[in-house]
Amino acid sequence: QGDRTMAPVATVATTMAMRCGVVRLAPSLSLPLSLLGRRAASSQAAAAEVAGDGAPVYARFGSPVPGSSSGHDAKALGYVPEAQVTTLESGLRVATSAMPHAKTATVGVWIDAGSRFEQEKDNGAAHFLEHMAFKGTNKRTAKSLEQEVENMGGHLNAYTSREQTTYYAKVLGEDSSRALEMISDILQNPTLDSAAVEREKGVILREMEEVESVPEEVLFDHLHATAFQNCSLGRTILGPASNVRDMTRDQLEEYIRKHYTSSRMVVSACGAVDHETVVTTAEKLFGGLPKGVVGEMTGKELCRSQPELQARFTGSEVRIRDPDMPKLHFAIAVEGLAWDDPDAVPLMVMQAMLGGWESKRNGLAGSAGSGSIHTSSLLSNRIAENQLCDSVSSFNTHYLDTGLFGMYAVTDPEKAGDLSWCMMNTFTRLCYQVEPSDVERAKNALKASCLMSLDGTSGVAEDLGRQLVTYGRHMSKPELFARIDAVDADTVKEVAKRVICDQEVAISAMGDTALLPDYSWFRRRTFWLRY
Numbered sequence: 001q002g003d004r005t006m007a008p009v010a011t012v013a014t015t016m017a018m019r020c021g022v023v024r025l026a027p028s029l030s031l032p033l034s035l036l037g038r039r040a041a042s043s044q045a046a047a048a049e050v051a052g053d054g055a056p057v058y059a060r061f062g063s064p065v066p067g068s069s070s071g072h073d074a075k076a077l078g079y080v081p082e083a084q085v086t087t088l089e090s091g092l093r094v095a096t097s098a099m100p101h102a103k104t105a106t107v108g109v110w111i112d113a114g115s116r117f118e119q120e121k122d123n124g125a126a127h128f129l130e131h132m133a134f135k136g137t138n139k140r141t142a143k144s145l146e147q148e149v150e151n152m153g154g155h156l157n158a159y160t161s162r163e164q165t166t167y168y169a170k171v172l173g174e175d176s177s178r179a180l181e182m183i184s185d186i187l188q189n190p191t192l193d194s195a196a197v198e199r200e201k202g203v204i205l206r207e208m209e210e211v212e213s214v215p216e217e218v219l220f221d222h223l224h225a226t227a228f229q230n231c232s233l234g235r236t237i238l239g240p241a242s243n244v245r246d247m248t249r250d251q252l253e254e255y256i257r258k259h260y261t262s263s264r265m266v267v268s269a270c271g272a273v274d275h276e277t278v279v280t281t282a283e284k285l286f287g288g289l290p291k292g293v294v295g296e297m298t299g300k301e302l303c304r305s306q307p308e309l310q311a312r313f314t315g316s317e318v319r320i321r322d323p324d325m326p327k328l329h330f331a332i333a334v335e336g337l338a339w340d341d342p343d344a345v346p347l348m349v350m351q352a353m354l355g356g357w358e359s360k361r362n363g364l365a366g367s368a369g370s371g372s373i374h375t376s377s378l379l380s381n382r383i384a385e386n387q388l389c390d391s392v393s394s395f396n397t398h399y400l401d402t403g404l405f406g407m408y409a410v411t412d413p414e415k416a417g418d419l420s421w422c423m424m425n426t427f428t429r430l431c432y433q434v435e436p437s438d439v440e441r442a443k444n445a446l447k448a449s450c451l452m453s454l455d456g457t458s459g460v461a462e463d464l465g466r467q468l469v470t471y472g473r474h475m476s477k478p479e480l481f482a483r484i485d486a487v488d489a490d491t492v493k494e495v496a497k498r499v500i501c502d503q504e505v506a507i508s509a510m511g512d513t514a515l516l517p518d519y520s521w522f523r524r525r526t527f528w529l530r531y
Helices: 070-077 125-132 142-152 173-188 194-212 215-227 241-246 249-259 275-286 299-305 344-354 378-386 413-429 436-452 457-470 477-485 489-499 519-524
Strands: 022-026 029-032 084-087 093-098 104-111 155-160 165-172 265-271 316-321 328-335 356-358 391-398 403-411 505-511
Touching (some): 084 275, 093 275, 093 457, 104 173, 104 457, 125 155, 125 165, 155 173, 165 173, 173 265, 173 275, 194 215, 194 249, 215 316, 215 403, 215 505, 265 275, 328 413, 344 403, 344 436, 344 477, 356 378, 378 413, 403 413, 436 489, 505 519
Parallel strands (some): 316 505
Antiparallel strands (some): 022 029, 084 093, 104 165, 328 403, 328 505
């Protein structure tokens, strides 16, 4: 699913409330000290001096460059292209990242709108629009649209999540402006032909059947539904089948009018692109975007101002008992953190500490964590040594004002009790016993994952677009690595006590759930009795 964060991504915005004062990082950039670490800077050694310019090197909590492993990180970060961001008069933001040796480019539009911003009666409209985008515009038929993309040798795609919708294309560098014009036409001039709407209903209903055959997809939809009861965030992205059958052109046009506005869109381009050219092209193509009926509000401001959009986490569980299923699938989660929460980066480190594991019969024999009992993660070691499950993974999902942080496992029903104890013991251990070596391992894994996600133009364009939508600004990788370096064992324990210790949990399970412990058992194991 597009909004479930299985791979760590950058989080934290500059708009967070200060907790411990402000540290000067760089010209025109002043960030709360708490964002770079929860412990006070006074506990650090006196700052050294930077050779050459005499500027102070701020204690590692305030350094704008990687700290403990800066020698290794600096070399890797040298390959990450710099980003440029321009905000047009209409409020539309344009971000580019030029790669000197790239011959291809990825261009796209990231929209601060998804299924969360739908009403109950039109739930599924955002995903329906994604399908209709390729059915023709006022000047392009569906056939000519496909042929134009193929003639460029490009790739045009889109996806919808709970809070974002994205349309992007990967093409040769010289075709980037043409591809952006195509996306602009799709977004601003869709025909939404009534006959095409009716045809697409059958396509989406078949897609729903395919999704319902994947236990993991169904499980996480149920997890959201039970965790965010009576909230728009708890609804599915595709919407109920009844809504799909009753969807009308008027509903789709109303959704576009409300949410496809300039202040909630970001044009992102990466690869063989020139920033000024992209800005000029975007200004020409998107200059007429409407402000929308909600003015210039962002998605986050909408969630704050409209009670029906606000997320409310509910400790609860949902169990779909099916003794005929050969495997038991279940997920356990606590309420996570928002994108811009000061503790979001430590939580990503905690996810890396928990890690994941997959048996050889499910994974690649040569892949890390697949069947091996020689893993660094305590959770993986315990499970691998005792063969408690087929697979286990940790997840960390961020939303505008909340999140989900937990674990997902697939196992034999008779092993549910032992596996549950192992998972909860390791989960809650983060509040009490954290080894510095585990934190360092997780920090290295998180950095590597961040860099690996930037291989290719599409990953960088995705990173740029998502950050501007969620944080309102671009966070450079040196800054992100500085935040990661600021996390230590004490930080992990402090954040874990906030997020995990004696907190409500949400549980979703499918299969033969007879031997899976009840809700009270899981809730009780979110804390230890220490005397």
